[in-house]
Amino acid sequence: MLSTLKTLCALDGVTGNEDKVREYIKAQVEPYADEIITDAMGNLIVFKKGKKSIGKTVMLAAHMDEVGIMVTHVTDDGYVKFAAAGGIDRRVLIGKEVFIGDDRVYGVIGNKAIHLVKPEERTKIPKVDDMYIDIGVNTKEDALKLVSLGDTGAFDNSVYEYGNGMLKAKAIDDRVGCAVMVELIKKELPIDCWFAFTVQEEVGTRGAFGAAFRVKPDVCLVVEGTTAADLPSVQGVKKVCAPKKGVVIPFMDRGTIYDKNLYKFVTKLADDNGIKWQVKSMIAGGTDAQAVQRSRAGVRTVGIAAAIRNIHSPASTASIEDIKGLYTLAQRFLENIEAELN
Numbered sequence: 001m002l003s004t005l006k007t008l009c010a011l012d013g014v015t016g017n018e019d020k021v022r023e024y025i026k027a028q029v030e031p032y033a034d035e036i037i038t039d040a041m042g043n044l045i046v047f048k049k050g051k052k053s054i055g056k057t058v059m060l061a062a063h064m065d066e067v068g069i070m071v072t073h074v075t076d077d078g079y080v081k082f083a084a085a086g087g088i089d090r091r092v093l094i095g096k097e098v099f100i101g102d103d104r105v106y107g108v109i110g111n112k113a114i115h116l117v118k119p120e121e122r123t124k125i126p127k128v129d130d131m132y133i134d135i136g137v138n139t140k141e142d143a144l145k146l147v148s149l150g151d152t153g154a155f156d157n158s159v160y161e162y163g164n165g166m167l168k169a170k171a172i173d174d175r176v177g178c179a180v181m182v183e184l185i186k187k188e189l190p191i192d193c194w195f196a197f198t199v200q201e202e203v204g205t206r207g208a209f210g211a212a213f214r215v216k217p218d219v220c221l222v223v224e225g226t227t228a229a230d231l232p233s234v235q236g237v238k239k240v241c242a243p244k245k246g247v248v249i250p251f252m253d254r255g256t257i258y259d260k261n262l263y264k265f266v267t268k269l270a271d272d273n274g275i276k277w278q279v280k281s282m283i284a285g286g287t288d289a290q291a292v293q294r295s296r297a298g299v300r301t302v303g304i305a306a307a308i309r310n311i312h313s314p315a316s317t318a319s320i321e322d323i324k325g326l327y328t329l330a331q332r333f334l335e336n337i338e339a340e341l342n
Helices: 001-009 019-029 140-144 173-184 206-214 261-274 290-295 319-341
Strands: 037-038 046-047 059-061 067-075 082-086 095-100 105-110 132-134 151-154 161-163 165-170 193-198 219-228 302-310 316-319
Touching: 001 019, 001 173, 001 206, 001 319, 019 037, 019 046, 019 173, 019 319, 046 165, 046 206, 059 173, 059 206, 059 319, 067 095, 082 193, 082 316, 105 165, 165 173, 165 319, 173 219, 173 302, 173 316, 173 319, 193 206, 206 290, 219 319, 261 302, 261 319, 290 302, 302 319, 316 319
Parallel strands: 059 193, 059 219, 219 302
Antiparallel strands: 037 046, 046 193, 067 082, 067 151, 082 132, 095 105, 095 151, 105 132, 161 165, 165 316, 302 316
C-alpha cells in the first residue's frame, strides 16, 4: 500500500482539477471492479461484489483533491498572481515551488526581499494578494504563453521516508484514504461495497454530496487524514492528535457528529484487533462525512483517519505504522459491519 500512496501523493490533483489522480486510480482498480462510474462532477465511484450481499448498501469514501493555488491574474512584467485553492495558511506559501497547469510550468512563490521590508512589517504575515509566482519571464505576453487564468498549481511532489518510520509528501490528505480504498478493491471482499473517490472536498465537500445521492448508502466509512499539532510550541489539548499514536477515530468535528453506535463499533474493532487508536482532543476540521451524513434522509456515518503533521502544506508528514493501521481497520470494518447493521 505504501507504494500506491507514494505514487498518489506525487500526482497533481488540486481541488477542481483531479483528473490525473482519477485516471491513475481508475487504471489501478479497473481489473478488479464490477462497475465504475465517473459522474458529472468528476467523482470516481466504484462497485465491487464481495462474497455476499448483506441487504444494506455500504460505502467507503475518500477525497482525491489536494490544496494548492489558482492563477487569477498576470502582471505586465510577467508575474503570476494567485488565490489559495482550499484552506492554506499563507505562512507556508512564501518561497515554495509550484507547478502550474497540465504542463507543470515551474514557478517560485515570492515576496518582498527582507532588505526592503520595513521593521514594522517584519512581524506581520504578508497577504496572499502581496505574493506572486515567478515563472521566469519578463512580460505578460510571455507568461500567458505558459499559463492561463484559472490554471491550478500544485506544490513540489517529492516524497521521502525519513526518521523512524515517517513519510513526507504533499497531499497525504487524502491520498492516504484513496490508497487504502485502492488496495481494498484489489482484495477479495467479504461483502458488496461501493467506493467513492470524491472531488472538491477541500472547498466544501462538494463532490461527496453528489456521490452519496448516487450510491444511496445505508452506512458510510470516511477514510481521511486529519490535523496533528504535536509540536513543541503547542500545549495540552491543542495538540489535537499525534502521529505514531494510532488511527484517529473522531466522535465529532466541525462538520459532523458521527453515529454514536458506529463510533463504538469501530473503536471496539480496533481494540479487538490490537490496532492502536486515538481520539482528537479538540473539535477541529471537517470531512466528506458532513455531506454524506446529510444526504437524502440521512446516512449513518463514521470516520477513521491518519494523524498528519503540517497538513495542507507541501511538507505533510505521517507515520507509516498509522497508515498501515488505517488500512487494517478499514478491512476489519468490512469484515464485521454486517453484524452491526442486522
